[in-house]
Amino acid sequence: MNILVLGGGGREHAIVWALAKSPRTDTLFVAPGNGGTASIAQNVADLDAENGQAVVAFAKEHDVELVVIGPEAPLVAGVADVVREAGIAVFGPSAQGAQLEGSKTFSKQFMDRHGIPTARYASFTELEPALAYVRELGAPIVVKADGLAAGKGVIVADELEDAEDAVRSCFDGAFGAAGSTVLVEECLTGPECSLLAFVSGGVAHCMTTAQDHKRAFDGDLGPNTGGMGVYSPVPTVTPDELAAMREIMETAAAATANEFDLDYRGVLYGGFMLTPEGPKVLEFNARFGDPETQVVLPRLESDLVDIMMAVAEGRPDDINLRWSEQWAVCVVLASEGYPGSYEKGKVILGIDEAEQIEGVTVFHAGTSRNFDDELVTSGGRVLNVVALGDSFEEARECAYDAVDLINFEGKQYRTDIGAKAIEGRKEF
Incomplete structure (x- = not known):
């Protein structure tokens, strides 16, 4: 087809x-x-x-x-x-289902109605009540533009003054119409974990766990980005935590079939914080995660066309997921300056050599061809260097060996993707 x-x-x-x-x-x-x-x-x-x-x-x-x-x-x-x-x-999913990502307030209210654990929050359309709530909760605290903001509408503020500035920025138009409503919520603690599911007919077929690295620099420092690296599965997730996350995804999937005019047909992305009280939902997204997809799909052994057609046609019983036992690690190569301003048009070399390493695939994120038919940078996140291995350490080593073979002016990346997972939960 x-x-x-x-x-x-x-x-x-x-x-x-x-x-x-x-x-x-x-x-x-x-x-x-x-x-x-x-x-x-x-x-x-x-x-x-x-x-x-x-x-x-x-x-x-x-x-x-x-x-x-x-x-x-x-x-x-x-x-x-x-x-x-x-x-x-x-x-x-339909536009109605996509509001689980398109409006953070809609998503939070959905969670409330169905008993899905999440952070305490309040939603505001005026500045002063929002500032009052920020002062009531205190720092650290999270400020979110309600609508889509290209991954830039979430501010984790360690200081009260920074949170107040974030609220003002939202209402001052920093995120356009997305910031006309502002969500303020408590700052949860613990490691993060993503669990995606194919959803159709109110049934969730959960995929494998993945863990993204949002901060720009080593040691989880610097501004939030769209994701600087990811791995799958997540070795520090306990069986109880995984069971709890699966139950939450199944609850959410069943709720979409009951609440929405047309049952949800696509991917539901669950972003979790593994708190001391158990997993809590940070956010739902209405599509595959980026860069989580780049480590989840290479581990999928089932035919993706079969799965997607079953989802699209409302045949959840025909979905059969099989997963490789190999580990996957992805390192993102970004343009210098990302997630701030950056230059484009830098010639990229070494991808063919990198893909000669067994188990390595390089997915392009922000690349194009110039007038001389050279591959050049055209975005903030440029390449996703993915490696599969029989152990976490092997996959990680292969990914970084491949990274070393790829070059473009201003190449920026984190050197510690997956390091904490190897060290263990106590290091999160």
Whole structure:
């Protein structure tokens, strides 16, 4: 079958890579794609991924039988609804379901209704009440823009003054319309863990655990980013914690079928904090995580096309997940200055050599081709260097060996991805 994937980051490269392995796949299109997806799919640079009618028109013209929506923005914009109404199978929830990510207040209220453990919070549309609540809770504290803010709308403030400044910034328009409503919540403590699930018909088929590294610099220092590295599975998660997270994901999935006009069909991402009281939900996302996808899908042994079609067609009983016992470690190579301002157009060398290492795959996140057909940087996060190994240590060593072979001016990365997992929980 012909398949269209919407998106152009490392997550979408990983999805396209996994779909390409299926014998059911004929032609793969990806809009807009990047310098890496071009080698295994047809990039479609001029298709507006947030315009449902344009997506439907393209799908019909090219006999596309499955549309896979990668990023959150098209989901919140209702692209899945338009495609589904046109009779085309689509992997991704409706706009209503996507509000679990599109509005943090909506998501928190959903958790409240269904007894899902999360941080204490309050939501505000005016400055002074928000500041009063910040002072009531005290620091450390978390301030969130309610809407989509490209991963930049969450501020963890260690000092009261910083929290107050964050609230003011939201209402002053730092995050556009996303900050017109502000969520203030208590700061939970403990290691973080992601657990994603394929959801259809109110049933959650949980994937394998993963742990992201959000801070820009070694030692979990510096500003929050979209993710600087990740590994799977997470060795420090206890069986009780895993069981609790699975139960939460199953509760949430069942609730979507009861609450929403159309049952949720796609990925539900659970971001957890493993607190001393047990796992609590930091956030729900309505799509595959980035960069979690880059370590989860390489460990998936089931046919991704089969899974996505079963999800899209509401056949949860036909989903069968099989996982490799190998470990996966991903190190993100970023542009100098990320997550702040950075230059583009830096020539990238060494990827072919890196992929000669057994078990290594390099997923492109922010790359393109220049007029001389050279691969160049075009984003903040540039490459995801992924390695599989029979042990955590082997996968990590291979990933960093591959990192050393890749070069571009200003290459920035963390040297401690996965280090704490090796040291053990006491070091978190």
